[in-house]
Amino acid sequence: MRETYGVVLPGMNLADLTGKLIVIEGTDGVGRSTQIRLIKPWLEQQGRAVLETGMTRSSLAGKGIKQAKEGHTLGRITLCLFYSTDFADRLENEIVPALRAGFVVLTDRYTYSLMARAMVRGIDPAWIRSAYSFALKPDAVFYLRIGVDDLIPRVVFSRGFDYWESGMDLHPSEDMYESFRKYQTALLQQFDVLGEEYGFEVVDASADVRTVFERLRDGIARVLSGEPREPLFAVQRPKEDAEASAESNVVELPAAGKVVAAGE
Amino acid sequence: MKRYAEHRFPGKLFIVEGIDGSGKSTQLMLLHQWLQAEGYGTVFSEWNSSPLVKETTKRGKKKQMLTPATFSLIHATDFADRMEHNIIPLLKAGAVVLCDRYIYTAFGRDVVRGMDPKWVRELYSFAVKPTGAFYFRVPLDVAMKRILDGRTGVKFYEAGMDLALSEDEEESFKIFQGRILEEYEKMVPEFDLIVVDATLPIEEQQSQMRAIAKAKLAQAKRLRVAP
Numbered sequence: 373m374r375e376t377y378g379v380v381l382p383g384m385n386l387a388d389l390t391g392k393l394i395v396i397e398g399t400d401g402v403g404r405s406t407q408i409r410l411i412k413p414w415l416e417q418q419g420r421a422v423l424e425t426g427m428t429r430s431s432l433a434g435k436g437i438k439q440a441k442e443g444h445t446l447g448r449i450t451l452c453l454f455y456s457t458d459f460a461d462r463l464e465n466e467i468v469p470a471l472r473a474g475f476v477v478l479t480d481r482y483t484y485s486l487m488a489r490a491m492v493r494g495i496d497p498a499w500i501r502s503a504y505s506f507a508l509k510p511d512a513v514f515y516l517r518i519g520v521d522d523l524i525p526r527v528v529f530s531r532g533f534d535y536w537e538s539g540m541d542l543h544p545s546e547d548m549y550e551s552f553r554k555y556q557t558a559l560l561q562q563f564d565v566l567g568e569e570y571g572f573e574v575v576d577a578s579a580d581v582r583t584v585f586e587r588l589r590d591g592i593a594r595v596l597s598g599e600p601r602e603p604l605f606a607v608q609r610p611k612e613d614a615e616a617s618a619e620s621n622v623v624e625l626p627a628a629g630k631v632v633a634a635g636e
Numbered sequence: 637m638k639r640y641a642e643h644r645f646p647g648k649l650f651i652v653e654g655i656d657g658s659g660k661s662t663q664l665m666l667l668h669q670w671l672q673a674e675g676y677g678t679v680f681s682e683w684n685s686s687p688l689v690k691e692t693t694k695r696g697k698k699k700q701m702l703t704p705a706t707f708s709l710i711h712a713t714d715f716a717d718r719m720e721h722n723i724i725p726l727l728k729a730g731a732v733v734l735c736d737r738y739i740y741t742a743f744g745r746d747v748v749r750g751m752d753p754k755w756v757r758e759l760y761s762f763a764v765k766p767t768g769a770f771y772f773r774v775p776l777d778v779a780m781k782r783i784l785d786g787r788t789g790v791k792f793y794e795a796g797m798d799l800a801l802s803e804d805e806e807e808s809f810k811i812f813q814g815r816i817l818e819e820y821e822k823m824v825p826e827f828d829l830i831v832v833d834a835t836l837p838i839e840e841q842q843s844q845m846r847a848i849a850k851a852k853l854a855q856a857k858r859l860r861v862a863p
Contacts, residue, residue, distance in 0.1 A: 381705045382750025432701055433710070436692035447720030449762050453713035454689065460705045496639070502758045506705065 378505025398516030426480030657779030
């Protein structure tokens, strides 16, 4: 039977969720949606029904989050909880019914991205884990891993720096480039910590689109056929260590009142 | 991130709890009047008042699309917004902050809706511990009489209609409030709630409340606002 990471929501029957829950994780601009656009038709060609879902797409809270982010006025705890409302709505109304109907649920990010973002913003790791402990354990998490040096040109030459993706709400620097670099570095460190804890399967996302797709395709084919997974990308560390290093990855804020000179 | 604990802000936080019809709002209004007359800088903070999350909550309720989980989370979101943008800044500024309902309301109704008690408590652990939390204890039938006499009907979620306790709204409301009452009683020792007998005359309840508030404000002379 399927499991959650802790509590089971009222009315949620975990029996007979025969579909497969496959998560594509990775930071902003790493190419998750490009890959999902390739994976979905590939699965459908094989006769698999696919439900695609992703953050802030719930009918309940999706619109509210988008509006709130435009105003940049939500506090960090509030934003965390707004995202978890969105997630719970999609879990109950999309993911679980689709799994019960035998679909392959392909999700663009899962709770891990939300945890990583929260922890970079100084949210207590134990609190955020508990808040999301109602989440279903997926069948596989494919983590598109990239270094910040490979990430930057992709983002700059496609859509440019985004306020939230640069962690500008944390004011790590006056300069968007420096902010992006600092913020994404901290985020990637958090992903590595979570990857060890939750057993992500790592795909090198610095490779070209085709190569990444082939890796994902092979991995997903293996999950669907019920074969055992490849070895974890790193040795499991004791939980205390993982949490301790998660704490140290919080983005350092400049001292109050300190102005960062241009070009510094 | 601070966890539920005594705050060190200069302000003070008083909250009231109790089932619908316990008279808690009336008592808080009277306390507000008195605090202002005494010269304290007093601010009223209402449940469900955040404009940002309000729209989502309203839509979810209107379309009856909330489950116990999303009901719990959207209210926690709203509460967090108030905590971060309203209550904490006011306490830092040295105000006496008054709240009609607090985290204990969520603990009661969410647990009755089937949410895990520990999970809900952990979810709200970012909340500041009140200086004084007054619980207005009232027998169910007394509260029901007060409510149902003065109203034409109860709202869907307020009556716990989502729990399918009864087809009849009034009956459902009674069962739901009765279960919340049981949860409140468990919280009295757990959170040191100050119990006020809500069947006493209004003036008597109020004088008890003022005496307790006065004692807790004794160390906070500087909260008084110059006339």
